[in-house]
Amino acid sequence: MASGKDTQSSTGSADSSKGGGDKRQLTARGRDRRDALLEFATKSFAERGFHPTSVSDIVDGIGVGKGVFYWYFPSKDELLLEILREALTDLRRFQRSQMNEANDPLGELEAGIRASLAWSADNADVLRLVMFGWTExxxxxxxxRGRRIVIDDTTKLVAQAIEQGAIADGDPAMLATAIIGVTDELGRHSALGGLTAKAQASVDDFMDTAVRFCLRGITG
Amino acid sequence: MASGKDTQSSTGSADSSKGGGDKRQLTARGRDRRDALLEFATKSFAERGFHPTSVSDIVDGIGVGKGVFYWYFPSKDELLLEILREALTDLRRFQRSQMNEANDPLGELEAGIRASLAWSADNADVLRLVMFGWTExxxxxxxxRGRRIVIDDTTKLVAQAIEQGAIADGDPAMLATAIIGVTDELGRHSALGGLTAKAQASVDDFMDTAVRFCLRGITG
DNA sequence: CAGGTTCTTGACCGGGCGGTCAAGAAATCC
DNA sequence: GGATTTCTTGACCGCCCGGTCAAGAACCTG
Incomplete structure (x- = not known):
């Protein structure tokens, strides 16, 4: 903190206030450090668990002093929360980028599902952290909150598809929940290494099957 | 559960050796204490998380000294393992008890699925612990190991059903994995309170839907 | 170069954790 | 009733964890 010993001296306004406060002004170097911490922590938490991984493990792992951690994050808990937040943002951004190539609701739905599965395959670490997160x-x-957002997204799409008669009538919210449930479960499989070598031979085939499964269950 | 296979009689010399060793000889009082610890710990771990719940929390919660804990269990980790083991035993026992009323493989499959869902609804606490367990x-x-067992159980059933032509041809192991996946996911919903009031209005309806979903996906 | 801000260090701290153990209390056995 | 075994107590221990902080280093900006 450095901002003068105790208390905020006259040092300018807003920021600086607390330890690893909210919206710190970071230089390029700062952003890199923060990213490195985020990345290494994600990997460590996923591999050995959140509690068994100490803050010291993390800073040692990237070869910096402990103070660095608390310069960028107010606490260990807040770091995990941040990882979770960024993951949701990242997933949704990716989904949107994949969806805007389709133009009817059903196509968007399919693109969204595919995007989720692809993202899950690329982010097994985070999925493990999500599992942990549900337990505290x-x-x-x-x-x-995140789940609500995703389900609401999906529900809107399902409702549109129903309106258009692209899929059978039904409670959009329930259908959306089912879709998310299935994609979650499939994602978890890759995170947990539950897939047999044969089963994951072709990620594309796998996704095709999954998508068909969802849509058949819904359009049927 | 509880019951347990009453030990081998004849106070062998073996036991007694260490703290909360493996196969201690317990009196009725002892079994009660052990069960109380198991039950209270399960609830506490599920509510507040494994690591945030200390051994002191547990013993204080049932009003005994700390030594009691280590008389019945060798460590906190071993306690959780024991909870997990007993849960699997209990689930499988329940499944078997429900399945032997059916007599064709497809019927057994359906009974097994129903049993899993019913058990999940009654053991939301344990399901939370399972989620945690996957992260360390x-x-x-x-x-x-437990998952393997359950999937193997199911695979055999599916293979039989295929032989009989009761369900469409396909890789039994994959179909079994899919069934377990769906029931897991549904179980998680009750554990996480993900169900809306409306959706869980009738547990039976819910189960019917789920069963139909699984069987349609498989027989189709 | 001075002056300010961002970043880094690492010794340090209080506390809570999992786990131990010597000393008994209760049952149970003979 | 003595001896044996099962169970209980709670003070105690060492460790390590999350978090702090005074002291700088590095890097801007002018």
């Missing part, structure tokens, strides 16, 4: 309150709360 | 190695290892 502050994290579960954030995950519930 | 010693527990994940045990869970992988």
């Amino acid at each position: 309150e502050p994290f579960a709360k954030a995950l519930r | 190695e010693p527990f994940a290892k045990a869970l992988r």
Whole structure:
């Protein structure tokens, strides 16, 4: 912190206030460090678990002093929350980028599902952290919010598809929940290494099967 | 559960050796204490998380000294492992009890699915612990073994059903994995409170839907 | 170069954790 | 009733964890 010993001296306004506060002004170097911490922590948490991985493990792992951690993040919990938040943002951004090539709701739905599966395959680490997150309150709360968002996204799409008669009538919210459920489960498989060599021989085939499974269950 | 296979009689010399060793000779009182610890720990771990719940929390919660814990269990980790093991035993026992009323493989499959869903609804706590377990190695290892067992059980059934022509041809192992995946996911919903009031209005309806979903996906 | 801000260091701290153990209390056995 | 075994107590221990902070280094900006 450095901002003068105790208390905020006259040093300018807003930021600086607390340790690894919210919206710090980072230089390029700073952003790199932060990213490195985020990345290494994600990997470590996924491999050995959140609690068994200490802050010291993380800073040692990237070869910096402990203070660095608390310069960029206010606490260990907040770091995990940040990982979770960024993951959701990243997933949704990726989904949107894949979806805007389709132009009817059903096509968007399919693109969204494919995007989720592809993202899951690329982010097994994060999926493990998500599993952990559901088991402790502050994290579960954030995950519930995230889940709501994703389900609402999907529900809108399903409702549109129903309106257009592209899929059979039904409660859009329930259908959306089912879709998310299936994609979650499939994602978890890759995160947990549950897939047999044969089963994941072709990721594309796998995704085709999954998509068909979802759509058949829904359009049927 | 509880019951347990009453030990081998004849106070062999073996036991007694260490703290909360493996196969201690327990009196009725002892079994009660052990069960109380198991039950309270399960609830606490599910509510607040494994690591945030200390051994002191547990013993304080049932009003005994700390030594009691280590009389019945060799370590906190071993306690969780034990909870997980007993849960699997209990689930499988329940499944078998429900399945032997059916007599063709397809009927057994359906009964097994229903049994899993009913059990999940009654054991939301344990399901949370399972989620946690997947995130740390010693527990994940045990869970992988358990999952193998359940999938193998199911695979046999599916293979029989295919032989009889009751369901369409396909890789039994993959179909079994899909069935377990769906039931897991549905179980998680109740554990996580993901169900809306409306959706869980009737557990039976819900189960019917789920069963139909699985069987349609498979027989289709 | 001075002056400010961003970043880094690492010794340090209080506390809570998992786990131990010597000393008994309760049952149970003979 | 003595001896044996099962169970219980709770003070205690060492460790290591998350988090702090005074002291700089590095890097801007002018």
